[in-house]
Amino acid sequence: MATVKVLFLILLWKTSFLHNEAGLVVFAPSPHRAQLGENFVLPCSFKVDDPSINIQFFATLWLFQGNEVLRLDNKGTLSQPRMSINQQDITKGIANMEIRNVTLSDIGKYRCIIIYSPQKEFKDIDLSVYATPLVKIEKVKKEDKTSSALCSVMGFYPRNISVEILMDGTIMEDSVLSEHRTNADGTYSVNKTWTIPTDVSPKMLSCSVRHETLSPSVQKDLQLGYEAFLHNEAGLVVFAPSPHRAQLGENFVLPCSFKVDDPSIIIQFFATLWLFQGNEVLRLDNKGTVSQPRMSINQQDITKGIANMEIRNVTLSDIGKYRCIIIYSPQKKFKDIDLTVYGKYYILYKHQTAMYVVNAPIIKAAST
Structure with missing residues (x-):
């Protein structure tokens, strides 16, 4: 039994000794350029002479401008919010650090430190960031x-x-x-x-x-050409009948149409805005459409001279004054539209032995 114990201690000593002599080399090319907003991987790899990497002897640290931003060791991983490392890659000799959503504040000098106890090696990496106009x-x-x-x-x-x-x-x-x-x-x-x-x-x-x-x-x-100069003189007329009544809960279309003298509408000169009580609730121009959640416009109708706005699931808060603005550069015209909302409630009352149901319009009371 004593002989077996001695042999085990000798084997353990030889394993530790061989590890202590294991060579460590770190590779980290530099410099690098990352595009603003992308996820970028700073490469860092290492090689040891051990047949397989013994995790209990391993640790990696990443520094940015001299401050620690990531650490991985046998206790786990600690890192800044946008920085991460793939722990499973360590056994392959890879200690890359990923930076998510690169910003200009990420520009600077990084240091990848590899510890394979008792050895320690590092490489410095410069990172620049660019944004295309x-x-x-x-x-x-x-x-x-x-x-x-x-x-x-x-x-x-x-x-x-x-x-x-x-x-x-x-x-x-x-x-x-x-x-x-x-x-x-x-x-x-x-x-x-x-x-x-x-x-x-x-x-x-x-x-x-x-x-x-x-x-x-x-x-x-x-x-530009001849068509564009004709456009500068093109007449613009806007049509938007008023007032309108919408039923509570329905999808209602506020009508607004326009006419220009151009043979066909040139979209690059066009924009439409809808205001409600003086505040913009929808805009459509050559950059796209921005609107409040329940309001929309059919972009394909514009070339037909139609700029209607649909209000989905009408509520009492939709009562008020709307303005449809049509811009056909350099001209600008608008029309105001009043919208009221109605609904029904049911009154149950009993007269002698009979039950009666009466329908009545919803009345929005003024605040006092």
Whole structure:
């Protein structure tokens, strides 16, 4: 029995000794670039001479700008909310850290530390973050009846950018670049404008943008042509009968239609807004539709001159004044519509031996 015990102790000593001599090498390429908002994996791997990794000797730490943001050891995992590690990958020699929803605050130096007791090795990794600009070009009609080309460049990072406005392929040197605006997420936006001379009729306006995230540069074009200039003179008339009565609980359509002199409606010039008691409840333009939960519009009807708004499951809170606004740039017209709501309640009363049911309209009492 004593001999068996001695052999076991010798075997345990040899195993520990072999582990203590196990070589440890860490691999972590650098630098890296992540796109704003994506989930990005910072790679870090390691190799030991042990035939298999003994988890009880293992730990990994990730630091960001010198502060610990993630730790994995034989007690478990601790990490910052957006950072994580796949514990099952450790036995494969992988200690990558994932950063979810990358922000500009994640820019900086990371350190991947691997401990395979008693050895400790680390690698430093630099991370930068970029955001690609969104580009839009439009023609804007001013109150003094002059027009300008407006190029909007939004949500880019880093800060350096080049923006040019072109008329029919020629750069307009007298265009004006605005100051950079800093957005809530740390990205930047700028506008560039060019006043169109009254004696000039461009067929195409373009916005060309160069930024380090764009390869090659990006150019957005706005085709004007003869049809667009006819549009500037197109008449606009809005029709919206009033008042209306809706039954409590039904889906009710508030009618609003319009007519323009253009042979066909050019959507890029169109927008409709619905107001209720002076507050916007629905908007449809070339960027899409935004509305209150129970209110909607059929976008396909616009090309037919129909801008009706449907109210689903009418309630007494829907009583009031609505305004249908039609914008067919540069013109703007509106109509006001009054809506009342009615319903039924049932009164049961007994007269001698008979029971009677009376239907009566709901009356919304004024508050006192």
